Amino acid sequence: GESVGLHLPTLSVQEGDNSIINCAYSNSASDYFIWYKQESGKGPQFIIDIRSNMDKRQGQRVTVLLNKTVKHLSLQIAATQPGDSAVYFCAEDNNAGNMLTFGGGTRLMVKP
Amino acid sequence: NAGVTQTPKFRVLKTGQSMTLLCAQDMNHEYMYWYRQDPGMGLRLIHYSVGEGTTAKGEVPDGYNVSRLKKQNFLLGLESAAPSQTSVYFCASRWGLSSYEQYFGPGTRLTVT
Numbered sequence: 001g002e003s004v005g006l007h008l009p010t011l012s013v014q015e016g017d018n019s020i021i022n023c024a025y026s027n028s029a030s031d032y033f034i035w036y037k038q039e040s041g042k043g044p045q046f047i048i049d050i051r052s053n054m055d056k057r058q059g060q061r062v063t064v065l066l067n068k069t070v071k072h073l074s075l076q077i078a079a080t081q082p083g084d085s086a087v088y089f090c091a092e093d094n095n096a097g098n099m100l101t102f103g104g105g106t107r108l109m110v111k112p
Numbered sequence: 113n114a115g116v117t118q119t120p121k122f123r124v125l126k127t128g129q130s131m132t133l134l135c136a137q138d139m140n141h142e143y144m145y146w147y148r149q150d151p152g153m154g155l156r157l158i159h160y161s162v163g164e165g166t167t168a169k170g171e172v173p174d175g176y177n178v179s180r181l182k183k184q185n186f187l188l189g190l191e192s193a194a195p196s197q198t199s200v201y202f203c204a205s206r207w208g209l210s211s212y213e214q215y216f217g218p219g220t221r222l223t224v225t
Contacts (some may be wrong), residue, residue, distance in 0.1 A: 008152065032212050043116075043202050043216030044155070061192065089154055093212055098143075099170060101152035101215065 008087060009112070010107045021079040021106045023090035028071060030092035035064060035075045038087045044102065047088075077108075085110045113138050116217035118203050124223045125193040133188040133220050135203030143206040144186035145170075145176060145214060148199040155202060161186055193224045 005062050009106035012088045019087050025033065031052040050057045050064045050073075063076040073090050091100040119134040135144065142163050146156040147170075157170030161180040175197060177189045186205075190197060200221050203213040 034213065036216075043204075043218050045216070049213060056225050060154075064197055089135075091154075098168070099162065100212075102147075102156070104152070104154045 008105050008107045009014040010109060012109045012111060013080050015080060015082060015110050015112050017080055017111050019080045019108060020077075021075045021077075021088050023073040023075075023106075023110065025067060025071050025073060025090065025092045026101070027092060027094045027101070028068070030094040032068060032075050033064070034091045034093075035073075036089045036091065036102075037063075037084075038089065038105070040086075040090075044089060080108075080110050082110050084108060093104070115139065116215050118201075118217040119221060121218070122221050123129055124217075124225065125190075125223055127194060128193050130189070131193065131222075132139050132205075133201055133219060133222075135186045135188070135205075137186075137203075137205040137215070138184060139207070139215070140183070141205035141215070142183075142208040143214075144180065145204040145206070146186065146188045147174070147202045147204065148172065148197075149219075150199050158188065159202075160208055163176060163205050165197060193222075194221055196225045198222060198224045 002017040034049040039046045048059045048064050061078045065074045087105045089105045097111045116137045145160040146158040159178040164183040167178045179187045200219050201209050203217040206214045
């Protein structure tokens, strides 16, 4: 497998800093949101998810924030590490779990 | 557990040729999905299945067919390959109604010349 191509938005951060990756979703009826990480040559890997009845959810070093008023989702990564370098996708579900609609992705580059 | 596996990893086809991509999962998941990923774009859903013997169209189904004869396998077929089908194909599976998380395979890179 391959990661995505050449024209992704890119976020470059210093190792140890916090990263914030943003995503705008399209459907106000979506009730589930998920963040995936995709390293080069691999399939997407689950990071964290959130349902529409929540504003915030925390995992290990990651936090997802949901703002339904402006249809905005963000992923915060604390103390970013070189291993966090990847493409990050948000996805929304508005079909009772049958289908996820993916955003275009953001490339995160971590400078040592 | 091997998780989700895909066969083959790479393939080159000539226009008009046919092929089948195989996806297998050993997690007893009910739901399975086929996506394609093109440069500069996110994943787009081709077809999916909510259980053995069922299939449904996704966002970009044209030119593809699928079958789910066994719960653990989901096959994606290209009857007459076109250059526009050059892409990376990912299979995913999901446990069922109570869990929306999808587990992805490593991908198949297909080039149609």
